[in-house]
Amino acid sequence: xxxxxxxxxxxxxxxxxxxxxxxxxxxxxxxxxxxxxxxxxxxxxxxxxxxxxxxxxxxxxxxxxxxxxxxxxxxxxxxx
Amino acid sequence: xxxxxxxxxxxxxxxxxxxxxxxxxxxxxxxxxxxxxxxxxxxxxxxxxxxxxxxxxxxxxxxxxxxxxxxxxxxxxxxx
Numbered sequence: 747x748x749x750x751x752x753x754x755x756x757x758x759x760x761x762x763x764x765x766x767x768x769x770x771x772x773x774x775x776x777x778x779x780x781x782x783x784x785x786x787x788x789x790x791x792x793x794x795x796x797x798x799x800x801x802x803x804x805x806x807x808x809x810x811x812x813x814x815x816x817x818x819x820x821x822x823x824x825x826x
Numbered sequence: 827x828x829x830x831x832x833x834x835x836x837x838x839x840x841x842x843x844x845x846x847x848x849x850x851x852x853x854x855x856x857x858x859x860x861x862x863x864x865x866x867x868x869x870x871x872x873x874x875x876x877x878x879x880x881x882x883x884x885x886x887x888x889x890x891x892x893x894x895x896x897x898x899x900x901x902x903x904x905x906x
Contacts, residue, residue, distance in 0.1 A: 807856055
C-alpha cells in the first residue's frame, strides 16, 4: 500500500529554511511573498493489505524516524 | 492569499535522500517499507486578491527558485 507522511514544523517554531527562501524570493523581485514555511512529504510503500495497518505503520515510522516530534507535527494518509 | 507549492523529483530520477531514509527504516526494523521518495511543500502568502494571480505568481516563484526543473516537477495550489 502507498502511504504519504506529511511532516511540518509546529506553529510558532521558527523556520530558518523558510526565512532563507523568503529572502531569496525578495532578492529575485518577489516582494509580495511572505510567511514562507517548508514542509516534507515522505511517500513510501508498505507491504500490507489493510489500509488501517498501513496507516498505523506509517505513524510508527514517523514517530521512530521521519518526524522530530519535539518541533514537528506529522499526518499520515493512505493514498493507494 | 495562501499558496502551496509541491515540489517532487521527476519519475526515474534517483532519490538519494529517499534511499537513505529507506535504509534507516530497515535498520530500525521496518522491513516492510520500500520505494521511499521525499518531496517538499512550500507554503507562502502572496499579496494579491485574485486566486488566479496568486497561482500564477506561485508558478513564477517555483520556476525562478523553488524547483529545479531539470530534475523536479512542481504543482501549485491556492489554499486560502
